[in-house]
Amino acid sequence: MADIQDLRERIATACRVLGRLELTRAALGHVSARVPGTDRILIRARGPGEVGVRYTTEDQVIEVDLDGALVSGDPGLAAPQEVFIHTEVYRARPDVQSVVHIHPPKVVLFTICCKPLLPLYGAFNPGSAGFACEGVPTYERSILINSPALGRDLVAAMGDSPVCLMRGHGITTMGGSIEEACISAIHLNELAEMNYDAHLLGGAQPISEEDQKVLEPIMKPRTRFDGSDGSVSGMTLTLWRYYKRLTDS
Template structure:
């Protein structure tokens, strides 16, 4: 079980990732939340909602509360509540023990693709190979067909049954991403939004043409190189304004 210093460090990381989401406008105002599994427990740390919160763009460590896998608040100051859609997080943590962090946000460009039944196409490779991998690795992006609040355990289990990889596009709603740590779950959300943004612009210009299978294959052996450097970059973006 994590000690007090480790828990505080996790709260700081969750808060920082929330500020990155807000800075990049992947979600707005008070919408969205990121969580991390507390090692050795059936609980998580998650960005709180409620009248006392700071909003996604200005999330601080004391906006992050502990919640058990039944959705009960375990700590946190007055005015902070458990997000209504905490069951997105509990569902995934219960279904997939390897998942250590879960993110839910409302990027408008990705959401538009879910309501127009437009596919995200592999339009680029060398521009950003790590984004391309989301479209080429098996089951990386799932689709959830309902546009409802995941506000109970049953819906949380339903969503979790769909999310096989690291990202899910939720119809008329937003996205959920997950990963082995907070930073990777957040970077996946950023990459998914970048894919949607390029696709959206390409559809506006005309008829997007996917890159060739040969070019896609040339990136198959590449990993998500530069993850640490990319994360430092996004962290620097929020440092000046916070």
């Protein structure tokens, strides 16, 4: 029970951080976590009285099964229509402990304009640059993922990547912890912001292949998460302390 309460609070914090960073607007977006050792998840809910991702509180996080049905939480709340993004990732990827789905405008612009996210920097933010070096998959449809079948389509498009663009829609990221899934979303957004600004300035050039190779060991490989038990690594925790602080009143 204590674990579930801890996860509820961390999901609510994650929502507030992503909202504070303007990575998603109003009510659109959700963070979830697997309840360890079960086939249930905790997810930010939708319902009357909601005031947006940025102001999520732990009582707005509900427990659902892998069909999206309410298990525990306020009966006036319901799982988001796109709960199947989350449930189908958890079914397909036992290593995933948390999933984030949000609509960051700058990232979505790249899917609208069919422009790739280029590896324009290295040591500036290796965690973020790694996504561009490895390539970020795109789910080509722009519809709501509101059925298990569509959730499976999205999972297939992701392959083994921890991040995925969704054309004209948003992004989905995942991790071995709530914080890791959020940091990946923040990294992906930074990649898009820098690509956007570089295109505005003109003359954007990827870093050399030689430097991409040198940086590889500190660019986390796409198939490795912090911990399969929901634990958080030192670097993720360091970054997270900063982002969490942004939401402290």
